[in-house]
Amino acid sequence: MTEWDIKKLQILRTLNERGTVTATAQVLLMTPSAVSQQLSNLAKQVGVPLLEAHGRRVRLTGAARLLLRHADAVLAQLERADAELAAYAKGEAGEVRVGAFATAVPALVVPAVRALRGAHPGISVRVREAEAGEAYDLLAAGDVDLALSLAAQAPREFEGGRFTQVTLLADPLDVALPRDHPLARTAALRLADLASEPWIFGGSGPWSEITRTACEAAGFVPEQAHSAAGWEAILAMVEAGMGVALVPRMAGAGAFGRSGVAMRELAADRPRRHVIAAVRRGAEASPTVSHVLAALRGATRA
Amino acid sequence: MTEWDIKKLQILRTLNERGTVTATAQVLLMTPSAVSQQLSNLAKQVGVPLLEAHGRRVRLTGAARLLLRHADAVLAQLERADAELAAYAKGEAGEVRVGAFATAVPALVVPAVRALRGAHPGISVRVREAEAGEAYDLLAAGDVDLALSLAAQAPREFEGGRFTQVTLLADPLDVALPRDHPLARTAALRLADLASEPWIFGGSGPWSEITRTACEAAGFVPEQAHSAAGWEAILAMVEAGMGVALVPRMAGAGAFGRSGVAMRELAADRPRRHVIAAVRRGAEASPTVSHVLAALRGATRA
DNA sequence: TCATTCTTTGAAGCAGATCTGAACGATTAC
DNA sequence: GTAATCGTTCAGATCTGCTTCAAAGAATGA
Numbered sequence: 051m052t053e054w055d056i057k058k059l060q061i062l063r064t065l066n067e068r069g070t071v072t073a074t075a076q077v078l079l080m081t082p083s084a085v086s087q088q089l090s091n092l093a094k095q096v097g098v099p100l101l102e103a104h105g106r107r108v109r110l111t112g113a114a115r116l117l118l119r120h121a122d123a124v125l126a127q128l129e130r131a132d133a134e135l136a137a138y139a140k141g142e143a144g145e146v147r148v149g150a151f152a153t154a155v156p157a158l159v160v161p162a163v164r165a166l167r168g169a170h171p172g173i174s175v176r177v178r179e180a181e182a183g184e185a186y187d188l189l190a191a192g193d194v195d196l197a198l199s200l201a202a203q204a205p206r207e208f209e210g211g212r213f214t215q216v217t218l219l220a221d222p223l224d225v226a227l228p229r230d231h232p233l234a235r236t237a238a239l240r241l242a243d244l245a246s247e248p249w250i251f252g253g254s255g256p257w258s259e260i261t262r263t264a265c266e267a268a269g270f271v272p273e274q275a276h277s278a279a280g281w282e283a284i285l286a287m288v289e290a291g292m293g294v295a296l297v298p299r300m301a302g303a304g305a306f307g308r309s310g311v312a313m314r315e316l317a318a319d320r321p322r323r324h325v326i327a328a329v330r331r332g333a334e335a336s337p338t339v340s341h342v343l344a345a346l347r348g349a350t351r352a
Numbered sequence: 353m354t355e356w357d358i359k360k361l362q363i364l365r366t367l368n369e370r371g372t373v374t375a376t377a378q379v380l381l382m383t384p385s386a387v388s389q390q391l392s393n394l395a396k397q398v399g400v401p402l403l404e405a406h407g408r409r410v411r412l413t414g415a416a417r418l419l420l421r422h423a424d425a426v427l428a429q430l431e432r433a434d435a436e437l438a439a440y441a442k443g444e445a446g447e448v449r450v451g452a453f454a455t456a457v458p459a460l461v462v463p464a465v466r467a468l469r470g471a472h473p474g475i476s477v478r479v480r481e482a483e484a485g486e487a488y489d490l491l492a493a494g495d496v497d498l499a500l501s502l503a504a505q506a507p508r509e510f511e512g513g514r515f516t517q518v519t520l521l522a523d524p525l526d527v528a529l530p531r532d533h534p535l536a537r538t539a540a541l542r543l544a545d546l547a548s549e550p551w552i553f554g555g556s557g558p559w560s561e562i563t564r565t566a567c568e569a570a571g572f573v574p575e576q577a578h579s580a581a582g583w584e585a586i587l588a589m590v591e592a593g594m595g596v597a598l599v600p601r602m603a604g605a606g607a608f609g610r611s612g613v614a615m616r617e618l619a620a621d622r623p624r625r626h627v628i629a630a631v632r633r634g635a636e637a638s639p640t641v642s643h644v645l646a647a648l649r650g651a652t653r654a
Numbered sequence: 655t656c657a658t659t660c661t662t663t664g665a666a667g668c669a670g671a672t673c674t675g676a677a678c679g680a681t682t683a684c
Numbered sequence: 685g686t687a688a689t690c691g692t693t694c695a696g697a698t699c700t701g702c703t704t705c706a707a708a709g710a711a712t713g714a
């Protein structure tokens with residue numbers, strides 16, 4: 051028996067509740083004949099008699115009671131599926147798979163998940179760490195539903211492509227320089243003022259080019275004295291007077307408690323790093339995805 | 353959505369495994385056309401899109417993955433039902449409801465259930481205590497599958513009726529009399545020798561008449577001096593010299609440790625009490641029921 | 655005991671759904 | 685650019701299930 055029929059199981063269940071074929075037919079808006087046929091059909095499929103005559107009515111056999119237990123479980127499961135799908139349609143259930151770069155996970159995704167748990171308990175988020183390029187591949191392949199990536203420029207919100215992108219956060223880049231540096235107290239610090247300094251390049255992946263890009267936009271080519279993947283290492287080098295660095299305000303907040311480092315805002319044409327959320331074209335219409343997007347937005351303000 | 357179709361869920365599951373409509377169709381021995389139609393049909397029923405185009409293939413949506421989890425559970429449940437029904441057909445699964453008189457439960461049913469648990473773990477027994485008359489009503493109404501009752505005569509094993517009866521045990525009745533009674537040492541004790549003794553009638557239900565019936569069969573009318581429902585009370589009265597009594601050997605084994613009571617076998621035309629198992633006509637062919645019957649038989653020999 | 659009534663079951667006809675086969679649009683590989 | 689692959693759509697054929705009608709079995713009442 052490989053081809054199960056839910057309707058037959060429902061008929062069996064109703065027969066068990068009502069006790070007679072006729073009453074079952076009334077409840078299910080069928081004729082007694084149809085009920086009888088379906089049940090004998092089911093019995094033939096399972097290979098075991100389900101009904102036996104008892105006076106002018108029928109009685110369920112042991113096999114029928116056995117089958118009934120499973121039928122109840124199956125029908126209950128289907129009702130749950132129904133309810134969850136209804137919730138899904140309203141954006142109150144479902145799973146959203148998020149691909150995010152490493153530092154975004156604790157800074158954005160985790161707070162968003164936490165907020166989501168309160169506001170939309172039915173929505174679950176599955177996180178997968180992925181750098182920008184990979185994240186877009188995953189997004190295109192359908193392995194994630196939402197990708198978080200970094201970029202130096204805000205994306206043109208092109209609607210014609212395969213993705214829809216929105217900027218979650220435009221984090222300004224501040225300059226980290228030694229506390230006793232002559233420029234540490236300048237009134238209006240501009241990037242060009244640091245043209246002759248030794249620079250410490252940051253980060254991994256696409257981020258490693260951000261310092262060079264920003265400096266070139268300011269009109270000079272920076273001298274790459276050092277480079278490091280983590281912000282803490284970079285700030286340590288700054289503190290030691292080994293150079294200056296561009297640090298996203300989000301990452302460098304408080305300079306990790308290093309008193310020898312001065313964080314200075316840039317006065318003009320301040321470079322920013324953009325945290326971009328991308329979904330497949332059309333997916334932003336999904337209520338579930340849009341709830342996750344809203345939660346991520348909220349996390350940028352916390 | 354109230355009308356679920358298992359076949360559609362299987363198609364969705366296979367599509368998830370194989371990844372393409374064509375491969376799914378091959379596995380399920382269908383045409384890609386049919387697969388496509390069934391899936392779009394399912395999506396329409398659910399009210400949420402399940403597939404979206406991805407290149408020249410399709411990808412499952414979040415709703416599809418949500419539905420898939422439930423589909424897996426449902427299909428697994430159905431496979432279990434299938435397995436259990438197959439086991440049921442072989443008599444290795446199922447539930448047998450037994451109606452039994454009170455003293456049969458510890459003496460016969462419990463040992464049988466214990467033995468059954470080892471030999472046929474899939475079979476479960478549901479016990480319901482019922483006196484003889486009630487047990488047969490329950491059996492006729494289909495509320496139990498097997499009835500245990502007591503009778504003074506072995507049933508004629510009539511096959512034409514509604515029930516099939518078999519004698520599980522023909523327990524001889526012994527005479528309990530005070531140890532110092534003159535007849536306590538007679539060589540061949542017959543019931544007629546006790547015609548002038550005061551009798552203690554036993555038991556409840558149909559059993560209360562057994563003493564009278566046996567004595568009348570022996571040619572005299574017993575004097576009912578006392579009566580009690582429990583064998584222990586009866587033996588206490590015998591020990592006190594208040595009368596003699598007929599006691600089933602099974603019930604009176606060891607005379608409950610009363611040294612003042614002598615248990616004597618009857619020499620001739622010894623009356624017996626019969627423990628009878630009855631099933632509805634035809635039910636003895638059920639492997640499950642016959643396994644329980646065999647276990648009950650085995651319990652009579654232990 | 656007989657008739658009535660209720661229940662279930664069976665046969666024939668019909669309606670709906672599903673499957674097949676071919677054609678089309680779109681995408682990928684060579 | 686061309687050919688092959690994939691998914692979908694449409695029309696026709698087939699199948700399953702439902703309804704109507706009819707009959708048989710079993711319980712209730714007189």
